Amino acid sequence: MKQNQMLNGIDDHTCKVTETICLPNSRLPRVVIVGGGFAGLALVEGLKNKDVQVVLIDRNNFHQFQPLFYQVATSGLEPDSIVFPFRKQIKGYKNVSFRLAEVKEIQASTNTVITDKGKLTYDYLVLATGTKTNFFGMEEVERNSLGMKDIRDSLNIRHMMLQNLEQAAITCDDEERDALTNFVIVGGGPAGVEMAGALAEFCKYILPKDYPEYPSSIMNIYLVEAMDELLMAMSDKASSKTLTYLENLNVKVLLKESVSNYDGTVVQTKSGKTILAKNLIWTAGVKGDFPKGIDERHVVKGNRLKTDTYLKVDGQENIYAIGDIAALISEETPKGHPQVARAAIQQGKYLACTLMGIINDKPIGLFSYKDKGSLATVGKRKAVADLGKLKFAGYFAWLLWSVVHLLSISGFRNKLLVGFNWAVSYFSYEKSNRVIIRNFKLNTTGKTQTKDNSENHLEKDVNTKKSSIDV
Structure with a gap:
């Protein structure tokens, strides 16, 4: 047995499932990357086929293209169009x-990471774990609403929306019908704006055809933003152009307003407003999501890990952080770099060069962020575009947004599917994806959702973390 394992390049000691995750035997320095988002994959690409052993760990077996989650949520795309298997x-x-x-x-003292499947050691550890939805301590809001940081969230939003619209056609209670057809989106960043626009177009073009039982005007969309402007x-x-676009789509934009509570039926705001709605989508904030073991002294606002100019976590010798979880605090970036794909x-690309420079004892430079502009549709x-001093909106901004997103999707098949749709x-x-494959219901006693076994038919394609990308 041991001889066969050694012939396959596998060390027998690493194959004890209850103790250590099995890995190919290698004498090269081992870089363990936790998280396969944009940052993690960029690092993998930079280290591929180099003299280093790379281990990518993720709770999913696929990369998720987060900028298009809202299109899955509003039936525009199927989930397998925007996810891509890591092994492929x-x-x-x-x-x-x-x-x-x-x-x-x-466990930094022993260069070890503990997982739910076992443990493994590292020479260099890179945390690219991203963020999760931040409900700012409002537990009842968290229990009764949905975030949009995972492909499963998008599917949950889709099924919640379609089920509520179907129920609205059944009920004879006017108040219940209003609640079922009202949508509240909290957060006026790219994710909230794009979700509101997509829902508004669904209301304008799809609702009259699918639901002749009631007028499309019955579906009200509210976008709630705590600041005095969007984006x-x-x-x-x-910001002003986006507000005009949304208002022309009959989205009710509430600026300088914030949600204080939501019980699943009534949204309450800090100013005393109430909105009857059984659909609340939370895009108002995120916070860093990383495992235990990092001293709280090195965690800054937003639950992000403070790094130096080499992206090394403060207080650590061989632990790095990249992507949304990292906060490089300096005079130029007092709040860290923006949490965007760019x-x-x-x-990720910088750290690949840095790690190889360290391993090969070569000079390394400091990280320098180059802002190439932002897009939102x-x-x-x-759409709107900010490209340095060039700022424009309308059709050409939308065309640029479409091209940038299409080229950024992993896999030729996925590009083809999205382009065709x-x-x-x-x-x-x-x-064309307005089908209810599973029964969805919020589990208000916890953070998870309950569903029936029919969901497997849909989720088999995906094998089961700002909804905008920048140029």
Whole structure:
């Protein structure tokens, strides 16, 4: 047995499932990357086929293209169009291994990570675990609403929306019908804006055809933003244009307003307003999501890990952080770099060069972020763009947004599927994925959702973390 394992390049000692995660035997320095988002995959790409052993760990076996979650949620795309298996991604990378596991704890003193499947050691550890939805301590809001940080969240939103619309056609109670057809989106960043625009187009073009039982005007969409403008990270022009687009789509935008409570039927705001709604989508904030083992002294606002200019976590010798979880605090970036795909990819590429420089004892430079601009869409033919001093909106901004997103999706098949769906939608406003595969119900006693076994039919394609990408 041992001889066969050694012939396959596997050390017998690492094959004790209850103790250590089995890995190919290698004398090269081992880099363990936790998280396969934009940052983690960019690092993998930079280290592929180099003189280093790379181990990618993720709780999912696929990469998720987060900028298009809202299209899955509103029936525009199927989930398998925007997810891509890690093993297919790393096919041909001789020095890269993937392991499906969730890291629970880091033991820096012994260079060990503890997962739900076992443990493994590292020479260099990179945390690229991203963020999760931040409900700011409002437990009742968290129990009764849905975030949008995972492909499963998008599917839950879709099924909640379709089930509620069907129930609204059944009920004879006017108040219940209003609650079932009202949608509240909390957060006026790219994710909230794009979700509101997509829902508004669903209401305008799909609802009259599918639900002749009641007028499309019955579906009200509210976008709640605590600040005095939308898209705070973009220019004033982009913000005002976005507001105009949404209002033209009959979205009720509530600025300088914030949600204080939500019991599943009534949304309460701090100013005393109440909105009757059984659909609340939370995009108002995120916080870092990383395993135990990092001293709280090195955690900054937003639950992010403070790093130096080499992206090394403060207080650690061989632990690095990249992507949304990392906060490089400096005079130029007092709040850290923006939590967007562009910054994550740049950090991943930089760290690949840095680690190889350290291993080969070569000089390394400091990380320098290059802001190439931002894009956000509000619906078909409507988008805003900030490209340095060039700021514009409308059809060409939407066309640029579409091209950038399409080119950024992993896999030729996925690009083809998304491109085809967009082409059909462009000419017909059709959304062909309006099917209820499973029964969805919020489990208000906890954070998870209950569903029946029929969901497996849909989720088999995906094998079961700002909804915008920047140029």
